Amino acid sequence: MKHKLVFLGEQGTGKTSIMTKFIYDSFDEDYQATIGIDFLAKTFRTNGEIIKLQLWDTAGQERFYSLIPSYLRDCSVAVIIYDITNKESFTKVDHWIDCIYNERGKEIVIAICGNKLDREDQRKVSYDEGKEYAQKFNAIFFETSAKTGENIITLFNEICKKLPKDNNDNKLLSPVEIESPSENYGKKHFCR
Template sequence: MTMREIKLCLLGDTNVGKTSVVQRFVMDSFKPGTETTIGASFMSKTLLVDDKSYRYQIWDTAGQEKYRALAPMYYRGSAAAIIMYDITNEESFRGVKSWIKELREKGPKSIVLAIAGNKIDLEDQREVSTEEAADYCSQVGAIFIETSALTAAGVNQLFTDISERLPGQSLAVHSNSATIQLRKTETSKKKSCSC
């Protein structure tokens, strides 16, 4: 089976749950009190979507301002980027707009953008409405989904949606020993914006 290598960069403010979402996707686990990422960390996972195999090389960047200057090193050459915010933190959503602006100015021209509102398990503490985020997504032409690293809601669907949005390119041949099948039946608060 042929496999497509996908470099993906995960961006967003500190403490929005970037590392927890990646751990949920890659290892299907959740570890409370995950330590803050220093610089960036790397994980990979292969998945099968619509009979196509994708090997995601995920660069999880630090959210602290002092590491922001390093971000271009990680998103350069990326096929996709996930910009994450915490639905219980309005300021983290404002940070998304800054990341989108930077990616539009300095990132790859054909990069697939996804915006993920994390921590929907904390609905009673919500500060960012689904409608507000979906409207912004529509304006910038990004995939939009809400997730929970704790419950796994929306996490696999996020990567499935990105896979389906990637522009066609040639596939590299690799072993499929770690391939998994993701189904499109996962239920979550999701809206894909196509502008």
């Protein structure tokens, strides 16, 4: 069973970094801006079923906005990333919500993620602002640091809890086992 997750947000918010931290447990200070769309995948087993998460990384530049609706059409989850040190990236979350609703309606899992917790001293968007905003849309909410890995596995665990059992019904998956590729390799993390 495969599930398509589309990552949305302004340029420089850390979409690529979050995906790379989740898949490879690595972080690069010098990422190049995504051009158009990029793709990563992670496969794991739960209760005898193979689950494949397809992570679609969209470019945050406005010139690529026209590509995004076609990727949203068949996705299971839309993940909106903003930078907690950049208020404008947070105000643009409205644009991404509108884009999702225009393409998919309200029958989609949405996660809103404030990234760059490692820059807490430069924070411009409070935790409460992000959480309250996400609650208006019944969205999953987390703050993360792609640099340190803080809450990255937890974010994906919460997303997994909301995945439909298959692409044709709304039953939830059984607990999903996600391995952390960090120095604690071998330690298991579970979605319930």
